[in-house]
Amino acid sequence: MTGYTIHHLAQLEHESINIIREVAASFEKPVMLYSIGKDSGVMLRLAEKAFAPARIPFKVLHVNTRWKFREMIEFRDRIVRDMELDFVEWINPDGVRDEVGPFTHGTQKHTHVMKTLALKQALTAGGFDAAFGGARRDEEKSRAKERVFSFRDRFHQWDPKNQRPELWNLFNCRVNKGESIRVFPLSNWTELDVWLYAHKEQLPMVPLYFAKERPVVRRGAAWIMVDDDRMPLEPGEKPELRKVRFRTLGCYPLTGAIESEADTMPKIIEEMLRSRDSERQGRVIDYDEGGSMEQKKREGYF
Amino acid sequence: MAYGDQIDQLGIESWLARYGQREMLRLLTCGSVDDGKSTLIGRLLYDSQAVHDDVLAATKKATTRYGTTGEEVDLALLVDGLQAEREQGITIDVAHRYFATDKRKFIIADTPGHVQYTRNMATGASNCDLAIILLDARHGVLEQTRRHSFLCSLLGIQHFVVAINKMDLVGWSEARFEEIRATYAEFAARLQVQDIHFLPISALKGDNVVRRSEEMPWYQGAPLLAHLESVHLAGDRNLVDLRLPVQLVLRPNLDFRGFCGTLASGILRVGDEIATLPSGQRSRVKSLLVGGVEVREAWAPMAVTVTLADEIDISRGDMIVAANNAPALDNSVEAMVVWFAETPMQTGRQYLVKHTALETPGEVTDLRYRIQVATLRSEPADELQMNEIGRIRLETARPLAADAYAQNRTTGSFILIDRMTNATVGAGMVVERMTAKESTGRTRAAAADAGRNLQLVDKRRVTADARAARLGQRPFVLWITGLPRSGKSSLAYALEERLFGDGRLMQVLDGEVLRRGLSRDLGFRGADRWENQRRAAEVARLNAESGLITIVALVSPLAAERQQARAIVGAERFVEIHCDAPLEVCEARDQDGLYARARAGETVGVTGIDAPYEAPPAPDLRLDTWRIDLPTNVDKVIALLRAHGMLE
Numbered sequence: 001m002t003g004y005t006i007h008h009l010a011q012l013e014h015e016s017i018n019i020i021r022e023v024a025a026s027f028e029k030p031v032m033l034y035s036i037g038k039d040s041g042v043m044l045r046l047a048e049k050a051f052a053p054a055r056i057p058f059k060v061l062h063v064n065t066r067w068k069f070r071e072m073i074e075f076r077d078r079i080v081r082d083m084e085l086d087f088v089e090w091i092n093p094d095g096v097r098d099e100v101g102p103f104t105h106g107t108q109k110h111t112h113v114m115k116t117l118a119l120k121q122a123l124t125a126g127g128f129d130a131a132f133g134g135a136r137r138d139e140e141k142s143r144a145k146e147r148v149f150s151f152r153d154r155f156h157q158w159d160p161k162n163q164r165p166e167l168w169n170l171f172n173c174r175v176n177k178g179e180s181i182r183v184f185p186l187s188n189w190t191e192l193d194v195w196l197y198a199h200k201e202q203l204p205m206v207p208l209y210f211a212k213e214r215p216v217v218r219r220g221a222a223w224i225m226v227d228d229d230r231m232p233l234e235p236g237e238k239p240e241l242r243k244v245r246f247r248t249l250g251c252y253p254l255t256g257a258i259e260s261e262a263d264t265m266p267k268i269i270e271e272m273l274r275s276r277d278s279e280r281q282g283r284v285i286d287y288d289e290g291g292s293m294e295q296k297k298r299e300g301y302f
Numbered sequence: 303m304a305y306g307d308q309i310d311q312l313g314i315e316s317w318l319a320r321y322g323q324r325e326m327l328r329l330l331t332c333g334s335v336d337d338g339k340s341t342l343i344g345r346l347l348y349d350s351q352a353v354h355d356d357v358l359a360a361t362k363k364a365t366t367r368y369g370t371t372g373e374e375v376d377l378a379l380l381v382d383g384l385q386a387e388r389e390q391g392i393t394i395d396v397a398h399r400y401f402a403t404d405k406r407k408f409i410i411a412d413t414p415g416h417v418q419y420t421r422n423m424a425t426g427a428s429n430c431d432l433a434i435i436l437l438d439a440r441h442g443v444l445e446q447t448r449r450h451s452f453l454c455s456l457l458g459i460q461h462f463v464v465a466i467n468k469m470d471l472v473g474w475s476e477a478r479f480e481e482i483r484a485t486y487a488e489f490a491a492r493l494q495v496q497d498i499h500f501l502p503i504s505a506l507k508g509d510n511v512v513r514r515s516e517e518m519p520w521y522q523g524a525p526l527l528a529h530l531e532s533v534h535l536a537g538d539r540n541l542v543d544l545r546l547p548v549q550l551v552l553r554p555n556l557d558f559r560g561f562c563g564t565l566a567s568g569i570l571r572v573g574d575e576i577a578t579l580p581s582g583q584r585s586r587v588k589s590l591l592v593g594g595v596e597v598r599e600a601w602a603p604m605a606v607t608v609t610l611a612d613e614i615d616i617s618r619g620d621m622i623v624a625a626n627n628a629p630a631l632d633n634s635v636e637a638m639v640v641w642f643a644e645t646p647m648q649t650g651r652q653y654l655v656k657h658t659a660l661e662t663p664g665e666v667t668d669l670r671y672r673i674q675v676a677t678l679r680s681e682p683a684d685e686l687q688m689n690e691i692g693r694i695r696l697e698t699a700r701p702l703a704a705d706a707y708a709q710n711r712t713t714g715s716f717i718l719i720d721r722m723t724n725a726t727v728g729a730g731m732v733v734e735r736m737t738a739k740e741s742t743g744r745t746r747a748a749a750a751d752a753g754r755n756l757q758l759v760d761k762r763r764v765t766a767d768a769r770a771a772r773l774g775q776r777p778f779v780l781w782i783t784g785l786p787r788s789g790k791s792s793l794a795y796a797l798e799e800r801l802f803g804d805g806r807l808m809q810v811l812d813g814e815v816l817r818r819g820l821s822r823d824l825g826f827r828g829a830d831r832w833e834n835q836r837r838a839a840e841v842a843r844l845n846a847e848s849g850l851i852t853i854v855a856l857v858s859p860l861a862a863e864r865q866q867a868r869a870i871v872g873a874e875r876f877v878e879i880h881c882d883a884p885l886e887v888c889e890a891r892d893q894d895g896l897y898a899r900a901r902a903g904e905t906v907g908v909t910g911i912d913a914p915y916e917a918p919p920a921p922d923l924r925l926d927t928w929r930i931d932l933p934t935n936v937d938k939v940i941a942l943l944r945a946h947g948m949l950e
């Protein structure tokens with residue numbers, strides 16, 4: 001019987017599919033959040049596999065801040081078309097009215113209005129009772145204790161003291177009217193697992209993950225890409241062409257690039273294995289305070 | 303060896319081919335902060351190079367603020383995550399850590415030693431292959447060591463590593479190590495664990511964690527990490543008993559009907575003879591998909607989609623099993639249960655039971671004993687408090703296809719959910735089924751037997767249609783539900799009179815009729831009440847096949863119970879009527895004192911008083927039975943039956 005082994009990527013894949021199916025079968029109106037990044041890409045592939053040959057039986061939602069890299073949006077539109085997704089986009093109308101942006105309102109305000117509030121609006125407006133997110137527990141220390149099923153009250157708030165114990169692969173899918181859950185099928189995946197899987201599956205990825213000469217400026221410790229003309233330049237500052245890539249993707253003014261030669265998936269994996277820095281290093285948002293992520297999560301940030 | 307060196311040697315493509323897919327090991331760390339648990343995990347992560355520079359820098363910064371190690375980086379701070387616990391200096395929940403070596407991917411479930419340890423440890427242990435029991439060499443085997451070990455064994459962990467930490471503080475003494483080993487081994491003989499490995503370590507100094515200790519040359523075994531990399535796991539999986547709980551049914555087009563689920567155990571191949579539970583129907587595997595791709599075979603724990611050669615009715619909550627190897631199917635199980643909720647577990651209370659993909663109402667009928675975890679002794683108890691463990695008998699409305707937990711962690715486990723708050727209040731592990739049968743005296747046949755009644759159909763020469771034609775009527779089943787004294791029987795007998803007058807033949811089944819004979823052996827609560835309803839539904843089905851109309855008048859308070867009746871009878875001839883009257887009205891009609899006794903606490907489990915009534919959300923007809931008189935309601939039912947074509 002020794003032939004019937006199962007490797008870690010396959011095991012992660014099967015466990016995630018189990019979770020996705022369980023939610024699809026138990027909730028009235030699930031939705032999958034799509035952030036265009038590598039984790040979302042893996043999650044979409046898993047959803048596709050979970051229900052094949054049938055279509056993915058729920059909507060796919062992108063909360064757009066209007067400050068995403070242009071290549072992300074192009075990529076998103078292609079994926080939606082190729083996979084024939086039942087797709088919806090949400091942009092916070094209040095943020096549009098007030099012209100909220102990272103340069104005018106600051107990082108925190110922008111993220112709060114265009115991501116955290118926008119997500120709550122989108123979930124309420126869609127009447128969704130379960131939302132899949134691509135977060136992984138290895139991303140950040142405060143996520144180490146996040147459940148696969150994260151229970152939210154009717155205000156979408158997360159109470160760390162009031163989460164359900166999760167035993168075996170037996171998930172309690174019951175919620176009261178108005179309450180909802182966030183589900184993280186990739187909880188047990190690491191950044192390395194995600195790339196190994198993407199490589200094995202030959203998943204399409206946003207080109208920004210691959211090293212290429214791009215116009216960037218130095219801001220603090222990070223290279224910021226000048227993706228469009230909304231980016232105000234300091235006096236005397238001139239974008240320069242450097243071979244860079246991104247380890248995570250978000251709003252372009254808030255996402256630091258790293259200098260890199262890695263222009264294929266194996267090279268990216270190699271770079272990551274040799275690297276001594278974690279992926280969230282490129283994110284401006286986490287660097288406020290030791291427990292900032294936990295604070296944001298309580299407020300409803302994913 | 304560091305990844306960089308490996309890649310230098312192999313090149314990335316070869317590296318990916320060799321190490322890209324590894325085995326996975328889930329382990330649990332048990333012990334308190336004082337034992338150096340966080341330090342041990344931090345050390346594993348740090349020495350196996352799973353810590354990134356920016357994280358390390360942040361940890362150095364935190365060391366100056368919260369640390370306890372002076373100048374050195376406090377590795378415990380690598381793992382202590384939430385602000386609250388950092389400030390309290392304790393770990394308050396199950397945390398998951400990830401690292402990998404070139405041999406395996408590891409998932410660490412890190413559970414606290416102090417507060418709510420039972421709940422958290424049970425949660426963490428439920429998925430783990432291996433447990434590290436950490437203890438302090440200065441203190442040896444403590445009560446908490448015994449507790450942790452018992453819980454890990456209860457949750458089915460087969461591999462233990464007893465890590466005797468802080469050896470540096472006992473002068474690296476071999477004698478001390480041997481003394482502790484002997485004490486633990488004596489205690490552990492009572493646990494059901496196959497593989498126990500003892501290891502002298504110093505997490506703080508790093509001895510025997512990742513690198514071999516130079517201070518303890520007397521210890522010849524491998525250090526912790528090497529042991530974790532090499533523990534033999536393949537034997538733990540059950541590849542013998544095919545169990546596929548059905549999660550959902552895919553129907554993308556008329557030609558494809560796929561049953562999706564994750565294999566709990568066993569191997570499934572195209573062409574295999576299978577049976578489905580609870581119906582007992584048999585078929586063969588026509589095709590098998592993994593990730594949407596057709597394969598010849600699949601094994602646990604893969605998520606699969608199966609199509610079958612025959613059109614048989616399977617829905618979520620059913621189970622596909624081998625035709626010649628089925629779990630027992632029973633409305634009651636004996637189980638060990640760990641209680642999580644602040645409200646104690648009490649017998650006679652109803653909970654929602656989730657077992658594989660099946661949700662069904664259930665009642666804890668007996669609490670046989672409570673376990674004193676510190677001493678492993680059992681003692682009589684009336685209830686289970688939070689974090690307590692006991693043995694129960696559980697009755698369920700729908701039968702569970704369960705194996706013993708020792709044989710099957712998936713089909714042998716369930717959770718209990720509070721019906722009001724939806725909180726997960728308990729976790730259960732099924733114990734050997736023999737005992738359950740002995741204790742209940744009533745069992746259900748397994749699939750192999752249940753399948754037999756299918757052949758009966760073929761022997762029939764006179765069809766149900768022919769019988770109905772002879773009687774000149776279309777058989778149907780009127781299922782009347784409602785609170786006690788809401789007027790169900792009155793309605794049933796008034797309808798009988800009217801229909802009989804119109805020349806039709808029917809039978810009324812109400813509580814009195816059933817209890818007088820057919821269900822004389824049954825009580826009024828839990829599985830007995832469900833069994834009574836099941837019998838009523840089965841009689842109604844037999845009647846229908848004989849061309850007779852049946853009117854059933856039973857409280858049938860739970861939606862799941864009525865759903866079951868509908869499934870037995872057949873949805874196309876099942877008509878659900880709800881006699882709707884407020885509880886006060888029903889109570890006022892209480893001639894025989896049922897409600898009065900319930901109010902006085904003399905009777906428990908009376909629907910409407912201390913047991914729930916789930917009004918049907920969309921019955922075929924809802925009758926107001928307190929403001930509208932009986933003849934009018936009878937007219938309404940007749941009109942409904944006419945409209946549905948059931949009465950010509």
